[in-house]
Amino acid sequence: MTTVDNNLDKLAGHGHHDEGSYLTPKYGPIGTVWDWMTTVDHKKIGVMYMFAVLFMFFLGGFAAIALRIELLEPARIIDGELTGAALKYFPGGGGENASIASAGNAYNRIMTMHGAIMVFMFIVPGIPASLGNFFLPLMLGAKDVAFPRLNLASWYVYVFGSMFGVLSIFMGGVDTGWTFYTPYSTTTAGQPQVIAMVLAAFILGFSSIFTGLNFIVTTHKLRAPGMGWFDMPLFIWAIYSTSIIQVLATPVIGITLLLLIFERVLQIGIFDPGLGGDPVLFQHFFWFYSHPVVYVMILPAMGIISEVLAVHCRKRIFGYRAIAFSSLAIAAISFLVWGHHMFTSQGELGAMIFSFLTFFVAIPTAVKVFNWIATLYKGSITFTTPMLYTFAFLFLFSIGGLTGLPLGALSTDLHLHDSYFVVAHFHYVMFGGTVIALLAGLHHWWPKFFGRMYHENGARLGCLLVFVGFNVTFFTQFFLGTQGMPRRYASYVDEFQIYHVISSIGSFTLAFGFVVHLIVFLHSMFLGEKATQNPWGGLTLEWETDTPPIEHNFHGDPVLTHGPYDFDEVVPPGWDPKDYPLPEPAPEGSKH
Amino acid sequence: MATIDTQHSKLPGTGDEKVSYWQKYKHGHHWRNADDEFDAAKIGIWLFLATEVLLFSGMFCAYALFRLMYPESIAAGSSYLDWRWGGLNTVVLLISSFTMAMAIRNVQLNQQFWARINLLITFFCAAGFLAIKLIFEYIPKWGQGKRPGALFNYPFAETSHESVWWGIYYVSTGIHATHVIGGMVLIAWLLVRQHKRHFGPTHYTMMEGVGLYWHIVDLVWIFLFPLLYLVH
Amino acid sequence: MTATLAGINDMVIRLFFGQSADSTMASGATGSDALFLYIWWVSVFFFVLLMGIMVYCMVVYRRKEGDVPIRSASHNTPLEIAWSVIPSLLLAVMFFWGFDGYLKASMAPSYAEEVNLTGQKWSWTMEYSTGIGASEFHTVGGNDNTPIFYMPAETPVRLKMHSEDVLHAFWVPDFRMKLDVVPNRYTPFVFTALPLDRSGADPRVEIGLSKGGQEFYYRDHTVFCAEYCGDSHSEMVATLRVVEPAFYKAWVNTPPYDVVTPPVEVGELVWKAKCAVCHTVDGGISTGPTWLNAYGYPRDFTDGSSMTQEEIDDKGPTKWDDYIRESILLPGAKVRAGFANAMPSFDGQISEVELRGVIAYMRSLSDRDPKSPIEGFDDLEAEAAELEAAEGGE
Numbered sequence A: 001m002t003t004v005d006n007n008l009d010k011l012a013g014h015g016h017h018d019e020g021s022y023l024t025p026k027y028g029p030i031g032t033v034w035d036w037m038t039t040v041d042h043k044k045i046g047v048m049y050m051f052a053v054l055f056m057f058f059l060g061g062f063a064a065i066a067l068r069i070e071l072l073e074p075a076r077i078i079d080g081e082l083t084g085a086a087l088k089y090f091p092g093g094g095g096e097n098a099s100i101a102s103a104g105n106a107y108n109r110i111m112t113m114h115g116a117i118m119v120f121m122f123i124v125p126g127i128p129a130s131l132g133n134f135f136l137p138l139m140l141g142a143k144d145v146a147f148p149r150l151n152l153a154s155w156y157v158y159v160f161g162s163m164f165g166v167l168s169i170f171m172g173g174v175d176t177g178w179t180f181y182t183p184y185s186t187t188t189a190g191q192p193q194v195i196a197m198v199l200a201a202f203i204l205g206f207s208s209i210f211t212g213l214n215f216i217v218t219t220h221k222l223r224a225p226g227m228g229w230f231d232m233p234l235f236i237w238a239i240y241s242t243s244i245i246q247v248l249a250t251p252v253i254g255i256t257l258l259l260l261i262f263e264r265v266l267q268i269g270i271f272d273p274g275l276g277g278d279p280v281l282f283q284h285f286f287w288f289y290s291h292p293v294v295y296v297m298i299l300p301a302m303g304i305i306s307e308v309l310a311v312h313c314r315k316r317i318f319g320y321r322a323i324a325f326s327s328l329a330i331a332a333i334s335f336l337v338w339g340h341h342m343f344t345s346q347g348e349l350g351a352m353i354f355s356f357l358t359f360f361v362a363i364p365t366a367v368k369v370f371n372w373i374a375t376l377y378k379g380s381i382t383f384t385t386p387m388l389y390t391f392a393f394l395f396l397f398s399i400g401g402l403t404g405l406p407l408g409a410l411s412t413d414l415h416l417h418d419s420y421f422v423v424a425h426f427h428y429v430m431f432g433g434t435v436i437a438l439l440a441g442l443h444h445w446w447p448k449f450f451g452r453m454y455h456e457n458g459a460r461l462g463c464l465l466v467f468v469g470f471n472v473t474f475f476t477q478f479f480l481g482t483q484g485m486p487r488r489y490a491s492y493v494d495e496f497q498i499y500h501v502i503s504s505i506g507s508f509t510l511a512f513g514f515v516v517h518l519i520v521f522l523h524s525m526f527l528g529e530k531a532t533q534n535p536w537g538g539l540t541l542e543w544e545t546d547t548p549p550i551e552h553n554f555h556g557d558p559v560l561t562h563g564p565y566d567f568d569e570v571v572p573p574g575w576d577p578k579d580y581p582l583p584e585p586a587p588e589g590s591k592h
Numbered sequence B: 001m002a003t004i005d006t007q008h009s010k011l012p013g014t015g016d017e018k019v020s021y022w023q024k025y026k027h028g029h030h031w032r033n034a035d036d037e038f039d040a041a042k043i044g045i046w047l048f049l050a051t052e053v054l055l056f057s058g059m060f061c062a063y064a065l066f067r068l069m070y071p072e073s074i075a076a077g078s079s080y081l082d083w084r085w086g087g088l089n090t091v092v093l094l095i096s097s098f099t100m101a102m103a104i105r106n107v108q109l110n111q112q113f114w115a116r117i118n119l120l121i122t123f124f125c126a127a128g129f130l131a132i133k134l135i136f137e138y139i140p141k142w143g144q145g146k147r148p149g150a151l152f153n154y155p156f157a158e159t160s161h162e163s164v165w166w167g168i169y170y171v172s173t174g175i176h177a178t179h180v181i182g183g184m185v186l187i188a189w190l191l192v193r194q195h196k197r198h199f200g201p202t203h204y205t206m207m208e209g210v211g212l213y214w215h216i217v218d219l220v221w222i223f224l225f226p227l228l229y230l231v232h
Numbered sequence C: 001m002t003a004t005l006a007g008i009n010d011m012v013i014r015l016f017f018g019q020s021a022d023s024t025m026a027s028g029a030t031g032s033d034a035l036f037l038y039i040w041w042v043s044v045f046f047f048v049l050l051m052g053i054m055v056y057c058m059v060v061y062r063r064k065e066g067d068v069p070i071r072s073a074s075h076n077t078p079l080e081i082a083w084s085v086i087p088s089l090l091l092a093v094m095f096f097w098g099f100d101g102y103l104k105a106s107m108a109p110s111y112a113e114e115v116n117l118t119g120q121k122w123s124w125t126m127e128y129s130t131g132i133g134a135s136e137f138h139t140v141g142g143n144d145n146t147p148i149f150y151m152p153a154e155t156p157v158r159l160k161m162h163s164e165d166v167l168h169a170f171w172v173p174d175f176r177m178k179l180d181v182v183p184n185r186y187t188p189f190v191f192t193a194l195p196l197d198r199s200g201a202d203p204r205v206e207i208g209l210s211k212g213g214q215e216f217y218y219r220d221h222t223v224f225c226a227e228y229c230g231d232s233h234s235e236m237v238a239t240l241r242v243v244e245p246a247f248y249k250a251w252v253n254t255p256p257y258d259v260v261t262p263p264v265e266v267g268e269l270v271w272k273a274k275c276a277v278c279h280t281v282d283g284g285i286s287t288g289p290t291w292l293n294a295y296g297y298p299r300d301f302t303d304g305s306s307m308t309q310e311e312i313d314d315k316g317p318t319k320w321d322d323y324i325r326e327s328i329l330l331p332g333a334k335v336r337a338g339f340a341n342a343m344p345s346f347d348g349q350i351s352e353v354e355l356r357g358v359i360a361y362m363r364s365l366s367d368r369d370p371k372s373p374i375e376g377f378d379d380l381e382a383e384a385a386e387l388e389a390a391e392g393g394e
């Protein structure tokens, strides 16, 4: 029967048992490329996703730097004539027609491109599809995700969708803002690109649903023997909650974007007030997805923080259940607060309800922060790059989250809505939260990925530059916002210049920090020191296999024998007990 | 052993019984046992169906809002639809849902012949649904100028927002029809695999999955039918 | 103690809003700033507390040689409850305070002064009960031709806002208030501007308006469009000039232009108020074609048709006058080659007097003004007019 079995293995997408690292090429150069392109191995898919999303991040980052350069001066400096002339050469840019009409438009196009790329192509798939794909099965002790082929499909759908997004840029760019508000998005003349970009977001939604669905099922059915729900690492809890949001919220943006396309092509009049439609309906639809999606961005980041924090201060995480349940609570409540983006466009009743619920969602988040800080207490804290980024996360995300409060309160939001205060708020949570946590996770798991260590001091320097640059860039924007600077402004009144200049200088520092990180990563890939199986002393299952993992993840079937954070009870795999003194066993009956 | 023909081969040691794929199939490589795999597929399908329901519920929300805003236009638009065609199509889909369920039952009992018949009926019901929709509804209405949005060109419109009504009508039934087409592709695929004896009492995951999908497509129509055809 | 607290509060407000707490500018503003302060202090408290503990741990519990992992509690229920319930209570206060302020900010007594406000790509138009609009313009930041709208102090005002095209939002930062401006629907922006301080203590109150031989005080507030609306979203700026009620009464009853205002001046006012965002008069490039030397020249359109020199010569001025009229009321009918069909229709928003004014103004900007003394477009004449226009355009 074994042969038959093997035959069916192929059907399920697996090759022969091969104990080499998943990175070891088994075929010639072309064969290897083909192997990667058709792989159903979650690790390879994770790595491919990682490169793709980082590429998108850099693309979006370049756009951001362009914005910051434009904003150095109150008047427009990206010259209209110049960009107008350039746009002519792109198909769909309107040819002759676009030349002058879209003159003032370059800033708006870059701004939209920045937002859309960062949200749809970078941060939403970001952590779940890269780190999640790689580590979720490993941490569960599984050989793969539940539906490996669906996983590969999700990657291809992602690439296909992103291609539409990039295409829309080459067609001359979209200038609607990432929110695509109607009727602007449905009535601006001569813009087939809008359809391309909306289609991109629509297609990317499928990729997101596939990933989410896969992870939910994997978590339910592929946990290692002995792993109950409360033995799962918190990263899994976070990804699991994220996946629920992805599966339940994404279809709604799907239908919304579909309707938007029909509206544009056929003027069916659902969203366009000129035809009897309701633009506020679009906003409701849009935010019904896009609010929950901000927790798709932050929950996996919080999961990373829980892992990194525990390992690098070698301490049992405080309030495991509170953190796990708060992830679920955030996922649930996130569906009820979307209206807080529309306080200035909806009626009193809605405003009241949504403001009230918004404050609810802050509580489980606060609970997480308190528990993390409590975990530090009496820990054994190292200052590795992942840990430094964790401190940065706690600092920046707290600011980001706390500045969500005046946005959630009605009378203050009337002032702050659509101002730079909002811009600063969401960069503090998205960059200061998600990107910083992604960086923490990347460094933490880097050895597992590629089997090599990174240059610690180089990475620390990058971390410092990113932290300082980020604060200089975005803290100033809070003042801009309260003093009256609206967002999406290509030019502004002179009083604001000083803040904008400081902000731009910060952003250049930030970009420089990323250059440093890039060098560190490249250096590590080729020249880095070989990593051991468990360089940090982690207790989750991914540290129990080789570095980098073998093709089938584990030698034999892993069985869970200890909790993910039992640092005071178990010697981490790959460590010599001599180097890891354990405390005296607790007296009987005093077990926590 | 490596020479086993997956379709028709003799089970070692027993007369001339055929060993089919479904009998040999154990489970995918990364699964610990077949039950887990089956459960996982089930959960996966249900989650997918949840996304489908949410997709359509967005459409229903838009519909509800328009009903509130322009009740007369919705009523007028609806009065142009003939409930008899809609009703007929409802019956067609209900039959197909029934035969789909039967086909799964057949497979579970290893009644391969009947499974094929039932799948075929399901397939043709789906085709019939689309044909009725196209020939008796879409084409004549389009010809009369009852078109969505900017294409609306019906000279005898009585109320102000009939173009919007047709927009909602075409988009919602169109998305539904796309799902029917998708279902037909899936059923055709099942037919091929069923022909190759891929399904049987111990392995019918795909049948079950497609079946559930087909019921949802049916269910959506059960909602669309009264909302579009029967409001006055 | 209370004095220092008040002093610190004032500093915070200055830091964030650029002006001190007691010189906020409209009824809603004070409430909103007070709530902002409350949120600020709650945030500062928790932030400092948490970061303090964090830094303390970083220093005290950094890893040392031979550290033994500490056996510690996995959780502490009373603590968990405390740090859920206490923030909840603080947040509940935030919600009620905010909601209360919001209700106050959106209510206006029925006797409020009502002014119609239209948002349009990319300008604001006020229409007062007496039918007049803006007649004065100044430069704000880089924006020339920013209209000045007069508003009475101490009087409840309701702006009845609506949009002609896409969404806009009316934001007066000094009033801490904004509201969306939506097509096909009215939204009410209500405020009561606080009295003008005549003592000279408030640097933003200036004197310099006179009416009937009397001097009056005023205070300017910048208005921004806060909802993205396309190319020149950032140029959709205006100024609210809050004036003393007596001045306002007199001003609102003086028509900006009447039968004796020369049409060219009317045209220039219309241009500043509605067209300047897209049309320059000095040959500069913008969304729409410049008006310098536009009038009287032949045109090619995107649909391939054209308006030829012969036609213009044959029909004389009517040809171009009609074309302008059509361009304003039905801009999509003929779209000039090289431009997108981006101009909104001004049908119903521009009076006959104003239309004629625009025509007169465009004529005055062109070297092919048909009113020049000698018929036809003699080369010499054209050159002379060009010179003149160039000088006038500076």
Ligand code: HEA
Binding pocket: A179, A294, A295, A297, A298, A340, A341, A358, A359, A361, A362, A365, A366, A369, A370, A397, A398, A399, A400, A401, A402, A404, A405, A407, A408, A409, A413, A416, A417, A418, A422, A425, A426, A429, A430, A433, A434, C042, C046, C047, C050, C087, C090, C091
């Ligand atoms: C990662 C993404 C992310 C996250 C996590 C959040 C988190 C929150 N956001 Fe944010 N938000 C965005 C991304 C995000 N947001 C984006 C992208 C936009 C703009 C979209 C656009 O218009 O383009 C936006 C806009 C936005 C608005 C609309 C503003 C406007 O346009 O007028 C509002 C209003 O309520 C809001 C509120 C909140 C709140 C209350 C939280 C809460 O979840 C925060 C909870 C966290 C804390 C409270 C801090 C940590 C806790 C402590 C330090 C302990 C002490 C705490 C207390 C005592 C409470 N956000």
Ligand code: HEA
Binding pocket: A057, A058, A059, A060, A061, A062, A064, A065, A067, A068, A111, A112, A114, A115, A116, A118, A119, A122, A123, A176, A177, A178, A179, A423, A427, A430, A431, A435, A473, A486, A487, A488, A489, A490, A507, A510, A511, A512, A514, A515
């Ligand atoms: C994940 C989300 C994300 C991230 C990470 C960022 C990152 C950055 N954003 Fe982003 N931003 C958004 C999401 C994000 N943004 C969204 C959703 C909007 C709203 C859009 C809208 O209104 O529709 C927005 C809007 C927005 C604005 C407001 C525009 C406006 O309203 O007019 C500004 C202005 O300063 C800005 C700046 C920046 C900067 C300087 C960074 C930096 O942090 C970027 C740093 C990264 C890099 C620079 C790339 C990596 C570096 C290298 C590869 C090195 C080499 C590069 C150079 C030397 C250039 N962003």
Ligand code: CUA
Binding pocket: C119, C120, C121, C122, C167, C168, C169, C225, C226, C227, C228, C229, C230, C233, C234, C236
């Ligand atoms: Cu009008 Cu922005």
Ligand SMILES: [Cu+2]
Binding pocket: A290, A291, A294, A337, A338, A340, A341
């Ligand atoms: Cu939100």
